Amino acid sequence: MAGLLLLASCQRDAADDGSNAARKAQDPAFLAAEDQWRAQRREELLKPDGWTSLVGLHWIQLKAHYIGSGPDSGIRLAVGPARLGMLSDEKGRIHFTPEPGVAVTFNGRPVRSKVEIPSDHDESPGVIGFDDGKGWLTVIERGGRHALRVKHADAESRVRFAGLKYWPAAADWKIQARFVPHPPGKTIPIVDITGTTTPSPNPGAVEFERDGRRYRLEALGDPGGELFFVLADRTSGHGSYPAGRFLDAPPVVDGKVWLDFNQAYNPPCAFTPFATCPLPPPENRLDLAISAGEQTYKPAPAATAPPSQKATQ
Numbered sequence: 001m002a003g004l005l006l007l008a009s010c011q012r013d014a015a016d017d018g019s020n021a022a023r024k025a026q027d028p029a030f031l032a033a034e035d036q037w038r039a040q041r042r043e044e045l046l047k048p049d050g051w052t053s054l055v056g057l058h059w060i061q062l063k064a065h066y067i068g069s070g071p072d073s074g075i076r077l078a079v080g081p082a083r084l085g086m087l088s089d090e091k092g093r094i095h096f097t098p099e100p101g102v103a104v105t106f107n108g109r110p111v112r113s114k115v116e117i118p119s120d121h122d123e124s125p126g127v128i129g130f131d132d133g134k135g136w137l138t139v140i141e142r143g144g145r146h147a148l149r150v151k152h153a154d155a156e157s158r159v160r161f162a163g164l165k166y167w168p169a170a171a172d173w174k175i176q177a178r179f180v181p182h183p184p185g186k187t188i189p190i191v192d193i194t195g196t197t198t199p200s201p202n203p204g205a206v207e208f209e210r211d212g213r214r215y216r217l218e219a220l221g222d223p224g225g226e227l228f229f230v231l232a233d234r235t236s237g238h239g240s241y242p243a244g245r246f247l248d249a250p251p252v253v254d255g256k257v258w259l260d261f262n263q264a265y266n267p268p269c270a271f272t273p274f275a276t277c278p279l280p281p282p283e284n285r286l287d288l289a290i291s292a293g294e295q296t297y298k299p300a301p302a303a304t305a306p307p308s309q310k311a312t313q
Contacts, residue, residue: 026171034169037263041294042164045271048153049136052161055079056150057274060139064088067137067148068099079152080130087148094119094139094146096128105129119146142276143196149274157272162300166262166293167239173261173292177208179219179252188218190230190278193243193269198278203227206249206257210288217259218283219249226251231264232280234289241266241296244280264293271297 045052055078058067065074070082077084085098097114098104106115107127117126119139128137134153139146187199203223207216219227232244245264249257268275 026169030171030174031169034262038164038166041263041265045164046158046161048134048158049151050158051268051275052158052271053136053151053153053155054149054157054268054272054274055152055155056148057276058148058150060087060089060094060146060148062089075148077150079150079154080135084130089146092146096137103130103132105133140276142192142194143198145196147276156302157299160300162298164297165295167291167295169262170292173290175208175210175259175261177206177217177257177259179255179257180205180207180216181223184223188220188281188283190220190281192276192278194276196276200278204252205283206259208259213288215286215288216283217286218281224251227257229259229284230267230278230280231284231286233286235291238289239291239295240264240293241270243267243269243277244284245293247293261290261292264290266294266297271299 044050047053058075060075062074065087066083067073067075067077067085067087068083069077069080073083075087081099081102083099084102085096085104088095088097094117095114096106096117098111100112104111105128106117108129115126117128117137117139118124119141121141125138129135130137131152136151138149138151140149141147181204182202186202188202189197190200191197200220201222202218203221205216205218206227207214209215217229217231219229221227227249229247229249230244231247233240236242236244244267246267247259247261247264249259251257267277269277
């Protein structure tokens with residue numbers, strides 16, 4: 001059933017690429033590259049542990065929590081065993097002790113005793129697996145606080161994925177910009193949807209022109225590497241996701257960088273309430289309608305149980 005639903009979403013994606021007339025006016029090589037990017041984008045979202053598989057985000061507030069799907073769990077999971085194990089905070093390091101007799105893995109290998117779970121701020125984050133490999137627990141750190149992130153391959157947001165919609169790909173939205181470097185070590189404050197502010201590496205800004213006007217975006221990333229943008233524009237809330245979109249760009253070459261707004265994409269928060277997405281800084285709120293890239297995601301209607309099942313619930 002899940003496979004059929006995912007296949008249906010892929011077919012919807014293919015149908016949403018824009019009118020045939022608009023496509024015929026574009027260079028075939030350009031369109032092929034855009035189609036390939038869209039296919040990869042969908043594939044990443046729909047991985048068993050992709051962003052559409054999120055089913056929970058639980059802030060770790062006590063020194064120890066029992067976790068599981070049972071009603072007596074301090075952190076109650078939406079899926080999995082009634083009692084999965086114990087989570088403990090030991091001087092800012094998060095540990096997990098599995099419940100005896102419950103099949104659990106740590107970084108893919110069976111585990112029966114206490115282990116430390118490195119967070120997403122560590123060099124090698126840890127992953128607790130459960131439910132025969134369909135469920136994953138990871139630890140994230142935001143503003144000095146830790147939270148338990150839960151993913152499951154059977155998440156409704158994944159198996160009932162409604163497909164992605166885009167504005168028709170247009171070559172004039174692939175724009176070469178000028179890179180304006182900042183002094184080494186500069187950061188910019190980025191606020192996420194939880195209200196946490198994080199100083200993020202800000203190697204420079206890019207300046208580009210559209211319809212005779214010049215615009216500027218602050219870039220995130222490490223010097224010399226790929227650039228990342230969190231931006232909002234006049235389509236935000238009017239065709240594209242209200243809180244803004246993301247855009248990746250290749251490394252700078254000879255002071256120039258290509259911005260392909262056809263590949264502007266929704267943050268994870270467009271698909272799940274359990275993500276902690278960064279918001280556009282004030283500098284990246286453009287007085288420009290970027291009618292390119294990914295449009296607002298509209299989830300499939302919630303599944304309803306047959307009348308005979310509703311009566312017994």
